[in-house]
Amino acid sequence: MTVTLNGKIALVAGATRGAGRGIAVELGAAGATVYVTGRTTRERRSEMDRPETIEETAERVTAAGGRxxxxPCDHLDREQVRALVERIDREQGRLDVLVNDIWGGDQLASWDDSLWEHDLDKGLRILRLAVDTHIITSHYALPLLIRNPGxxxxxxxxxxxxxxxxxxxxxxxxxxxKVSVNRMAFALSKELPEHGATAVSLTPGWLRSEMMLDLFKVTEENWRDATKDQPHFVISESPAYVGRAVAALAADPDVARWNGRSLSSGxxxxxxxxxxxxxxxxxxWRYIVEIEGAGKPADATGYR
Incomplete structure (x- = not known):
């Protein structure tokens, strides 16, 4: 599939690793100029304490054919986000695509604890990272995005x-x-059309992020070895897959047909x-319901 985004300006908020990095690179491969943000740089790591950096993501975008x-931006800091958008406006004069992929809450979740057992500060921090960041970013970025239709x-x-x-x-x-993020896209889909803009929510499937590959002690090259321990990993996908979904949406002249919809890469x-x-x-997501959720043996035949 050939996708052309030459001349388009994108902001991928939360592009240090995982889906955000995959999205940024694929937008670059289609020719877009992509601003990539996050808290981990070559000089400083975020609380995630991972080695991936926004500089590396930006270099991959450029190597793929974009710019x-x-x-660096903490999307909970209003002034940092304001300054980011002002920079994009000053340097480009427009914003065509905003991708809110900010997260960073995995290490804070106690997966087996009920609400009353879960550390409250960590739980509220999860919500701030997953919800407040998206709201703050959209608040400052949308006036620039709606300046031009599309x-x-x-x-x-x-x-x-x-x-x-x-x-x-x-x-x-x-x-x-995660439910809140879907609803944010739905709410924006009611506010943006009169300005010629479209809002959707998008989910990857079982993502082979850097963290997931490390968890299974595999690489992108030998990821299938992980199916020995977790057979359903057979349905997993690379970050490039959701990136290509974003690039396809951004290049679709009829993207408004998806307004308010909840979409998946698959x-x-x-x-x-x-x-x-x-x-x-x-x-x-079809596999998760029909195979894994139904208690059937792992078999991706017909699902990939």
Missing amino acids: GIAV GLVIEVTDGTTEYNDEHYRNSFFYDLA RLAQVYGFTDVDGSRPDA
């Missing part, structure tokens, strides 16, 4: 609205965080024809 611009806002979450409405997502705070692959890096089209 990557790394800007703007696109993508709220990245975990799970479609359909799935999350019917399933408890492991932890009170995690559940609330579903959009069927519509736009892109594939994952191995040439397959994993449909994780």
